[in-house]
Amino acid sequence: MTTTTIACIGCGNMGGAMLGGWLHQAQEKGYVLRGMTRTPSRAAALVERGLQLLPTAREAVQGADVVILAVKPYQAEAVLRDVAPVLPQNSVVVSVAAGLSLERLRQALADRCPVVRCMPNTPAVVGQGIFALCFDHPALQESQKEAVRRLFASLGMVLDLPESKFTAFSALVGAGPAYVFQMMQGLVQAGVTQGFPRAQARDLVTALFAGCACMAARQDTPLMELRDQVCSPAGLTIAGVNVLDRAGLSGLLVDAVLAAEERGRQMETE
Numbered sequence: 582m583t584t585t586t587i588a589c590i591g592c593g594n595m596g597g598a599m600l601g602g603w604l605h606q607a608q609e610k611g612y613v614l615r616g617m618t619r620t621p622s623r624a625a626a627l628v629e630r631g632l633q634l635l636p637t638a639r640e641a642v643q644g645a646d647v648v649i650l651a652v653k654p655y656q657a658e659a660v661l662r663d664v665a666p667v668l669p670q671n672s673v674v675v676s677v678a679a680g681l682s683l684e685r686l687r688q689a690l691a692d693r694c695p696v697v698r699c700m701p702n703t704p705a706v707v708g709q710g711i712f713a714l715c716f717d718h719p720a721l722q723e724s725q726k727e728a729v730r731r732l733f734a735s736l737g738m739v740l741d742l743p744e745s746k747f748t749a750f751s752a753l754v755g756a757g758p759a760y761v762f763q764m765m766q767g768l769v770q771a772g773v774t775q776g777f778p779r780a781q782a783r784d785l786v787t788a789l790f791a792g793c794a795c796m797a798a799r800q801d802t803p804l805m806e807l808r809d810q811v812c813s814p815a816g817l818t819i820a821g822v823n824v825l826d827r828a829g830l831s832g833l834l835v836d837a838v839l840a841a842e843e844r845g846r847q848m849e850t851e
């Protein structure tokens with residue numbers, strides 16, 4: 582079996598989540614996993630599962646096929662400038678740093694090797710992430726794109742996306758868990774108001790979202806039709822749905838995503 586050596590710089594929330602998913606499949610898929618992080622104790626659980634932790638980023642990236650950059654955006658360029666001279670020229674760097682443009686990543690790397698921009702979302706921690714991958718770098722080979730796609734597909738859903746759509750994606754999908762958890766919280770609050778114990782209300786609402794997501798994923802029926810199937814004439818559901826329509830829930834969600842996108846564009850110029 583051919584092996585793929587993956588070096589992850591920064592093993593915090595996102596780096597740790599991705600490494601956790603890849604470690605799970607390392608034997609089956611031939612992944613060799615290396616990491617380097619500022620506070621090694623944070624990676625102790627990953628080391629127990631087979632991560633090779635190295636003392637410096639330079640040592641971690643030597644001989645790597647794929648280098649994952651998972652430090653905070655303000656720390657990312659310094660890390661790239663440090664490792665650039667020792668990066669194998671046939672390697673590919675994948676940055677998950679939010680808002681850090683391909684142009685800046687290329688400059689920090691001095692074009693030593695191609696770089697892919699990736700935008701994940703938090704369900705990556707349970708292997709259900711959505712990863713936008715930007716393959717706009719002109720030096721990327723097809724085999725490298727395919728290897729990166731396969732790597733991230735093993736952690737959730739992947740989507741090839743030009744960089745020009747990254748802010749829109751971030752506002753809809755990157756920020757998406759915040760909208761969904763807020764809606765879930767509102768329904769849990771309703772359940773508690775009705776007298777369900779809080780833990781039970783949370784379990785019920787969680788199963789409700791998981792079941793609906795599963796139905797939406799498995800069939801082509803328009804979402805409004807799925808909604809209307811639950812609304813019998815003069816029934817209880819239509820009474821609740823009328824309240825949501827009067828409050829303009831759909832319009833509010835559109836406004837929320839557009840406000841997040843506008844803020845994202847502002848942040849790119851700060």
Ligand SMILES: NC(=O)c1ccc[n+]([C@@H]2O[C@H](COP(=O)([O-])OP(=O)(O)OC[C@H]3O[C@@H](n4cnc5c(N)ncnc54)[C@H](OP(=O)(O)O)[C@@H]3O)[C@@H](O)[C@H]2O)c1
Nearest residue numbers: 591592593594595596618619620651652653654677678679
């Ligand atoms: N979390 C998310 O939901 C999410 C979503 C989309 C994108 N992202 C992106 O993912 C990246 C990481 O975010 P995060 O939430 O995982 O942050 P985090 O938990 O703070 O993880 C960053 C890790 O990098 C380590 N680090 C800092 N400087 C370093 C250096 N010079 N060399 C090696 N390691 C270094 C930090 O060490 P310490 O432990 O010592 O601080 C920390 O463990 C960010 O760029 C963010 O934009 C995150």
